[in-house]
Amino acid sequence: MTQRYDIAIVGSGPAALEAAINAKIRNKNIIIFGNKDFSGKLIKAPKINNYLGFYDIKGTELKNHFEEHIKNMGIQITEERIDSIYAMGEYFALMANQKQYEAKTIILAVGMEYGKQLKGEEGFLGRGVGYCATCDAPLYKGKSVTIIGYNKEAEEEANYVSELAAELHYIPMYKGEYDLNDKIQVINDKPIEIKGDEKVKKVIMENDSIDTDGVFILKDSIPPGQLVPGLEMEDEHIKVNKNMVTNIKGCFAAGDCTGKPYQYMKAAGEGQVAALSAVEYLSEI
Amino acid sequence: MVKELVGLNFKQEVIDADTTTVVDFWAPWCGPCRMLGPVIDELSQEIGDKANFFKINVDENNDIAQKYRISSIPCVIVFKGGQIVDTMVGFRPKQDMQNIISKHL
Ligand SMILES: Cc1cc2nc3c(=O)[nH]c(=O)nc-3n(C[C@H](O)[C@H](O)[C@H](O)COP(=O)(O)OP(=O)(O)OC[C@H]3O[C@@H](n4cnc5c(N)ncnc54)[C@H](O)[C@@H]3O)c2cc1C
Numbered sequence: 302m303t304q305r306y307d308i309a310i311v312g313s314g315p316a317a318l319e320a321a322i323n324a325k326i327r328n329k330n331i332i333i334f335g336n337k338d339f340s341g342k343l344i345k346a347p348k349i350n351n352y353l354g355f356y357d358i359k360g361t362e363l364k365n366h367f368e369e370h371i372k373n374m375g376i377q378i379t380e381e382r383i384d385s386i387y388a389m390g391e392y393f394a395l396m397a398n399q400k401q402y403e404a405k406t407i408i409l410a411v412g413m414e415y416g417k418q419l420k421g422e423e424g425f426l427g428r429g430v431g432y433c434a435t436c437d438a439p440l441y442k443g444k445s446v447t448i449i450g451y452n453k454e455a456e457e458e459a460n461y462v463s464e465l466a467a468e469l470h471y472i473p474m475y476k477g478e479y480d481l482n483d484k485i486q487v488i489n490d491k492p493i494e495i496k497g498d499e500k501v502k503k504v505i506m507e508n509d510s511i512d513t514d515g516v517f518i519l520k521d522s523i524p525p526g527q528l529v530p531g532l533e534m535e536d537e538h539i540k541v542n543k544n545m546v547t548n549i550k551g552c553f554a555a556g557d558c559t560g561k562p563y564q565y566m567k568a569a570g571e572g573q574v575a576a577l578s579a580v581e582y583l584s585e586i
Numbered sequence: 587m588v589k590e591l592v593g594l595n596f597k598q599e600v601i602d603a604d605t606t607t608v609v610d611f612w613a614p615w616c617g618p619c620r621m622l623g624p625v626i627d628e629l630s631q632e633i634g635d636k637a638n639f640f641k642i643n644v645d646e647n648n649d650i651a652q653k654y655r656i657s658s659i660p661c662v663i664v665f666k667g668g669q670i671v672d673t674m675v676g677f678r679p680k681q682d683m684q685n686i687i688s689k690h691l
Contacts, residue, residue, distance in 0.1 A: 387621040388679030390628060394621060427658045427675030436616055437658050439645065500657065515657065530618070531679040549679050 306332045308579050309395055309404035311383050311528075314340035315565045316556025317410035318367055319572035320579075321376050327580045332402065334395075335378050339364055340412065343565075352565050363565075386529045388549050405586065406551040406579045409529065409539060410572060413557040414522050419449075421495035422518065429501025432527055434458040434517040443467045444514040447504050449474060449492055455519035456480050462517070470511050472504075525558055535560075545575035551586075553579050588630050591640040593647045599640060601668040606637040606690045611651060611661040613644050618677040619660040625680045626662070629687065636691045664690050 308324050310317045313335020324331045338344050346360030355363060371377075381397040386407060395402040422430055431437045434448060435458050446466040448459045451474045463469040463484045471481060472488045479487060490506035495516055497503065504511045526534045533540045533548035538560040545553045555571035557563045591599060591609065600607045610626050612619035623641070630639035644651040644659060654663060654670075664672040664687060671690050674683065 385618070385677075387618070387677055388681070389621070389625060390680035396617070427661075428655075429657050431658055436618070439613065439615065440651070440657055440659065500655065530677040531682050550681060 303401065303403050305392060306330050306404040307583055308406050308408060309402060310408045310410060312410035312412060313378050314343060314410060314412050314556060314568060316568035316572035318371055319569040320408045320410060320555060320576040322374055323573050323576035325374050325376055329580060333378055334381050334383050336380055339367060388531060406582055408575045408579060409525060409554040409558060410556045411525060411558050419492055419495055425495050425497060425501050429497060429515050430495060431517050434462045434519065438462045438465050441466050441515050446515045447511055447513040448517045448519060451520040458519060459485055544578045545571055546578055551582060588627055588639040588641050591642045593650055596650055600665050603638060607665040608637055608639045608687060609663050610641040611644050611656050611659050612641055613659060616659050622660045622677050625683065629683055637687060666690050
């Protein structure tokens with residue numbers, strides 16, 4: 302059987318790390334997902350003057366302090382990107398590539414890095430708009446599909462979908478060589494809006510438009526509402542109360558993903574509150 | 587209990603049913619569907635006789651999937667008196683599903 306953690310922390314920025322150390326102090330069995338750099342925003346900061354205790358410090362230096370801190374507490378980052386999280390009732394199932402992790406509670410500390418949505422994107426979600434082409438491809442057998450790809454990995458999905466769809470349009474949102482099969486029609490134009498009636502009908506671009514039955518939007522990072530189906534958002538942020546509790550039982554959130562101001566201290570403070578709320582919740586279930 | 591439904595008995599079991607009927611449109615290749623399966627199972631146990639639960643494989647019942655315009659799965663449709671009273675697209679937490687289905691019991 303898979304191990305069921307007390308707390309799974311998604312993200313590795315200041316909010317996540319602060320949550321991790323507090324959960325560890327309270328003796329919880331935790332797992333934290335993220336990357337070696339902790340946060341792209343941390344290592345990019347040229348100079349930080351508003352982090353109490355550190356005056357005039359570079360982002361990379363602060364990162365080293367964070368690293369030292371978690372190392373001393375025996376916390377290790379699991380370098381894995383979580384693709385989706387399912388609230389199963391008693392527990393959460395976290396999916397990373399083909400792997401599955403389980404935890405009784407989760408803390409979302411994913412930052413804010415997901416670009417703007419297209420006009421119509423949200424409204425047609427599930428009615429022709431999707432975020433996982435390989436998941437829904439068989440439903441588009443013999444139909445016309447458009448993929449808006451933000452990275453190289455999207456090409457692989459496009460190749461797969463093209464075997465099922467009658468026609469496939471690929472709109473690359475990056476420059477480079479495209480490794481796509483001949484059936485796929487590459488369109489170099491900027492998508493602006495998704496249109497239709499009760500279902501998707503068209504993608505409107507700057508210079509042209511395409512008739513299509515389905516649109517898949519494939520990006521690097523996933524908006525929290527898609528990462529955790531059923532999670533309540535408030536504009537582009539996760540809705541939390543002052544205890545960092547979301548609308549889903551056992552799911553907490555902290556840092557930039559919960560709203561402004563986007564600052565290290567706020568992120569860390571929220572991470573701490575989220576961890577303590579998770580600990581309290583664990584003692585009640 | 588969640589019963590497997592095939593096209594042939596759809597009208598009889600869903601459209602003509604006296605009770606609220608919950609139909610889970612799924613397919614074996616769909617990851618979120620596999621996650622939702624056990625959640626629906628649990629709900630059917632908890633809700634008991636007040637609603638009938640079915641799952642329908644969209645690969646094997648393309649005509650019904652087309653008829654109900656299923657463009658993303660999992661998709662759970664709640665029927666009452668032969669009419670659609672609620673549609674849930676994508677995975678939903680158990681709590682949400684429970685709240686939505688309870689409204690129609
Ligand atoms: C150039 C720059 C300078 C800044 N200077 C300052 C400053 O001087 N003072 C200040 O207070 N603030 C500053 N900020 C803002 C600060 O960086 C952010 O407020 C802070 O990093 C937010 O922390 P966070 O933990 O919420 O998220 P982030 O730091 O964004 O960390 C989130 C991490 O989680 C990872 N992640 C996301 N989704 C997943 C997933 N599904 N699975 C696994 N991992 C995931 C991300 O890749 C990222 O590494 C600056 C920002 C920038 C860009």
